[in-house]
Amino acid sequence: MALNRYPYQAGHLLILPRGHIGRIQDLPEACRKEMDGWMVKAMNALEDGMGSQGINIGLNQGKAAGAGIAEHLHWHLVPRWEGDHNFMPVLGETFVLPEDPMHTFDCLIQWFLPEEEDS
Template identity: 50%
Template sequence: MTAGDGGPTSVFEQLWTPYRMAYIKGEGKPTGDHDCPFCLIPAMTDEDGLIVSRGETVFAVLNLFPYNAGHLMVVPYRHVADYTDLTTAEVAELGAVTQTAMRVVREVSGAHGFNVGMNQGAVAGAGIADHLHQHAVPRWGGDTNFMPVLGLTRVLPQVLAETRQLLADAWPDHPPAPGPAA
């Protein structure tokens, strides 16, 4: 098969997603801390902002556009773009809150695993590149099927407000302080 007879030009089938060009070009993305959602969320109620927990230097918030149910982000209050610009206290709390997030999501939903990480810069895929945030995405065996892959649809078993409440209720009042391992 060739491009001339309507078939693919290689052994790989292609799915075209031209609507992604707006995302790639940055249309509608915040351009500074005045319109940064991660700067605006802490001023909201926990329910309105989907905040699960507030720490000293970071907060845990549900992703408004989750990859999976229980997809949390750990975000510094300070508007900072790069991981290397975090203070020692911010790095320590970011790690401790990420650990707590994983424990709580595992307890509440029985997650089998997690994708944890951050995209540094727009070219690395950061949707909001100017304000660092770390994702904790719960995973289950078989959670990727034809719906997200071909149907471009995510199946979430619960509305975000209910997920936020379950996680907030299970969140310990004071996550373990970072320190040397015993």
């Protein structure tokens, strides 16, 4: 789990397996289940921690599909809100971040910390 270095939106998260795997078909079953668990945690964090009203989830598999590193599979989770359309990347070739990434980190980190066990 990581914040995207070049986010489309505040809270843009990446979920990636620990190994260098380029195709979702090549993920071991246990790894796929682990990725599903991280996906649920991330979605809860974005909805409950940031108040997102929707989430775009994407996966670029292979260089032709836009993967920056073909051997490194990862999912993008982008929180969305009603009316959040941003024309700056299209018209101005510029990305606008409505929030400092460290503030985003502070809002979301609690959702990914290990749960405390009852004593």
